[in-house]
Amino acid sequence: MLDELIQLTILDEESPQSFKVRAYEKAKAALENHPEDFTSLSVSQLTKIPGVGKATATKVRELLDAGSVAKLETLRAQYPPEFARLSRIPGLGPKTLKLVRGQLGVEDLDGLKAAIDAQQLRTLPRMGATSEAKIGRAIERLGLTGKHDRAPAADAFPVAEQVAAALRALPSVTDVLVCGSLRRMAETVGDVDITVAATEPTKVLPTIGEQPSKLGVEVREVLAAGDTKMSVLTAGGLQIDIRVVDPSHFGATTLYFTGSKAHNVALRQRAIDRGLLLNEYGLSPASDPQPTGVPQPEQPTQTPPTSSALAASTEAEIYAALDLAYIPAPMREATGEVEAAADGTLPTVVQRRDIRGDLHYHTDRSGDGRSSLADMVAEAASHQLEYLAITDHGEDLAINGSNRLEMLAHRDAIRQLQPQYPAMTLLYGCELNIGPEGGLDYDAEFRASFDYTVASVHSHFDLPVRAQTARMVAAIADPTVDSIGHLTGRYIGRRPGIEIDIDIVLEALYRFDVALEINGSLHRLDAGADVVRRAVRRGVKLVINTDSHHTSELGRMEYGVLTAQRGWAPRDLVINTWPRDRFLRWVNTHRTATKEHLTP
DSSP: OHHHHHHHHHHHHTOTTSHHHHHHHHHHHHHHTOSSOOTTOOHHHHTTSTTOOHHHHHHHHHHHHHSSOHHHHHHHHHSOHHHHGGGGSTTOOHHHHHHHHHHHOOOSHHHHHHHHHTTOGGGSTTOOHHHHHHHHHHHHHHTOOSTTOOEEHHHHHHHHHHHHHHHHTSTTEEEEEEOHHHHTTOSEESOEEEEEEESSGGGTSHHHHHOGGGGSSOEEEEEEEOSSEEEEEETTSOEEEEEEEOGGGHHHHHHHHHOOHHHHHHHHHHHHHTTEEEETTEEEEOSSOOOSSSOOOOOOOOOOOOTTOSBOSOHHHHHHHTTOOOOOGGGOSSSSHHHHHHHTOOOOBOOGGGOOEEOSBOOTTSTTOOSOHHHHHHHHHHTTOSEEEEEEEOTTSTTTOOOHHHHHHHHHHHHHHGGGOTTSEEEEEEEEEOOTTSOOSSOHHHHHTSSEEEEEOOSOTTSOHHHHHHHHHHHHHSTTOOEEOSTTOOBTTTBOOOOOOHHHHHHHHHHTTOEEEEEOOTTTOOSOHHHHHHHHHHTOOEEEEOOBSSGGGTTHHHHHHHHHHHTTOBGGGBGGGSOHHHHHHHHHHHHHHHHHHHOO
């Protein structure tokens, strides 16, 4: 609710810095990080949470009690989803959007495209042909197509997890899993699939059909409702499909609804080749001969199998019954994983339990950091990390960066904390800003004083491909750079990243022995899985980081690991899976061992 209220208030107030917007943002952060359940608190009790004002507390209570918020309904009527979605396009700030709407009558993406095609945007105040062209290019690079655009994973995951949590709390429910493209860690999704195991499957959904608020999110419409199936549309326009089965069929159901469609077709054909039938209820002997060698269409829902089912309760037993190694969900895209699982060449991909360190990590020393050094280090220690690189922004990043004296004081503070954490090595690091020609913060001698560095692009997103590639290679070749952070600088669905010649950049990373980051922020997931897979083939070292700016963000590591799995990343290629001694030895040697001989 607060996310949508923030977005629509920005449009209404024409500024992301208005008092109301900042109040909502502050309250959102406070509630997200409140250690206890606040849903039963009164307005006066909510206002005792630091950061939550009376106006916001009243709206939170209104949502919890009535299932809607009058102010939000008013804003939704004024700024429908199709119009509000335009605010994600770079170059269309709230003031420009109001102008485009008021003078050109633009209400949705189709209308905006038509105005660009007619060269109407350039006629508006503060606009021009260059601005018009940039907006058109941004629409193209973001892959926006109209009313049925896919939702970024960053928008879909919180909603899916809220619904899953609400379902877990219902009577007779024994397990819940978010499936579909979200489980496969796709960057955008068309809808959300959730499977539920319950000892009384037909009794879970009927009460929700009568009270959709029990799903834990605001429901705009119930699209379909039955004893074991339900589809709803959330207030944000996200469709959620729920399927409830007996626990004995849960593995088959999750396998089926996780997909992908092409992966399922390959599994069904493998079953047919063995005289078996695979559907959403299990793997069973086929009653009728099936043709072989031909991909089978999606099969209609079958009745639950009898006791003759060979495998149904877990995905692992179904893969085993098909003579396949278990295939992690993010790899299920029919890109060779079934063949590799059959012939024993499926890589041992990185798992969350393999991660030993986080090497892109901010404190409030960065202008955009929101938790203190002491709190961030304590949170990392609670996750049993063996090493932690504290990489606050360098001086070249406007507002958020720190000068030399500030960084040296920060180094001293890190050193003073170290004795409190004998089981975790604290590294004094920096996130260096890559300039338009590849230049970096500070001078080379000062950069060399950092224990670990990550270099990232934060500006100049519109340079040509050749210039972007050159700046990346220049940064990679610098002897003080250990890793490259969020490779393209993208925000999925909101800002396209820089365009580079990826093969040249990967070759530079390999030659200069610099690690490529997989950023676990759902807004970034950068480098993307497709780039990760190409990096793996080239032998480029990888590092999975949270890029945390607050103590609540360490959970991003899970998303980074899943993205790495989607890119077929083997554990040993990920440097922060290495034991501490091995990792520190690499940090201390790779800068000179490789670059002294290879730097032109």
